[in-house]
Amino acid sequence: MTCDYHLHTSRCGHARGTMEEYVLAARDKGLKAIGFADHFPLYWLPAGKRDPSLAMEPDELPGYIEEVRRLQKKYPGIKIKLGIEVDYIPGFEGELARLLRRYPFDYVLGSVHYIDGWGFDNPAYLEQYRDWDTGELYKRYFQLVRRAALSGLFDVIAHPDLIKKFGYRPRVDLLPLYRETATVFKQAGVLVEVNTAGLRAPAGEIYPAPAFVHECVRQGLRFTTGSDAHAPEQVGEGLNQVRLLVSEDRLVEL
Numbered sequence: 314m315t316c317d318y319h320l321h322t323s324r325c326g327h328a329r330g331t332m333e334e335y336v337l338a339a340r341d342k343g344l345k346a347i348g349f350a351d352h353f354p355l356y357w358l359p360a361g362k363r364d365p366s367l368a369m370e371p372d373e374l375p376g377y378i379e380e381v382r383r384l385q386k387k388y389p390g391i392k393i394k395l396g397i398e399v400d401y402i403p404g405f406e407g408e409l410a411r412l413l414r415r416y417p418f419d420y421v422l423g424s425v426h427y428i429d430g431w432g433f434d435n436p437a438y439l440e441q442y443r444d445w446d447t448g449e450l451y452k453r454y455f456q457l458v459r460r461a462a463l464s465g466l467f468d469v470i471a472h473p474d475l476i477k478k479f480g481y482r483p484r485v486d487l488l489p490l491y492r493e494t495a496t497v498f499k500q501a502g503v504l505v506e507v508n509t510a511g512l513r514a515p516a517g518e519i520y521p522a523p524a525f526v527h528e529c530v531r532q533g534l535r536f537t538t539g540s541d542a543h544a545p546e547q548v549g550e551g552l553n554q555v556r557l558l559v560s561e562d563r564l565v566e567l
């Protein structure tokens with residue numbers, strides 16, 4: 314039974330379709346449960362400096378929550394959860410904790426999309442990959458992912474090897490980084506997201522990579538699944554490939 318806990322909405326400024334269209338797509342594809350997890354406001358930036366094409370504004374959150382409630386009532390045949398995808402920015406943990414307490418989210422996905430202010434998963438800033446040794450870049454990225462897990466702010470670590478998105482792969486063996494990170498995930502008590510958006514990216518591979526999944530399984534971790542849909546037709550996309558990576562009994566229903 315397939316669940317998709319990573320759906321965006323047009324409120325983030327770079328996704329399209331109404332939330333109802335996402336629900337109808339999920340119903341058509343026979344999904345058991347879904348969760349909206351749109352981008353939380355860019356809380357670490359002052360109001361005037363936030364990019365409306367990256368995330369909703371704080372005043373849009375009540376409408377987002379209300380629309381999830383409305384759809385839950387209208388479509389009782391499919392479980393619909395209220396989630397959110399939140400950027401991890403070191404140094405802002407206290408501020409984020411204070412903000413998240415205000416909202417009744419069923420779960421919070423924690424994402425590393427920024428390395429020292431660089432939005433490395435944004436195609437607009439691709440040239441900055443040239444400033445890095447890829448091995449060092451991966452080390453820095455996974456360090457942030459571990460800090461995100463240990464922050465206690467997140468239930469799930471989303472797309473845990475997003476750094477591979479554009480296909481930059483280091484020559485060094487990644488196993489030690491995977492191992493260390495999976496160990497920290499276990500300590501932190503987080504769930505790990507199997508995210509199929511990597512199949513649509515130049516990486517051409519689900520997040521996390523098979524060897525990383527393997528280390529997580531060795532640690533006894535459990536997983537959620539998500540398509541990271543930014544359009545209704547992407548709901549559930551690639552989730553049929555998840556079973557090749559993770560056995561059904563390790564998948565969590567939120």
Ligand code: ZN
Nearest residue numbers: 321325327352
């Ligand atoms: Zn997005």
Ligand code: FE
Nearest residue numbers: 398424426471
């Ligand atoms: Fe993300």
Ligand code: FE
Nearest residue numbers: 319321398541
């Ligand atoms: Fe996302």
Ligand code: ZN
Nearest residue numbers: 398471472541
């Ligand atoms: Zn995402």
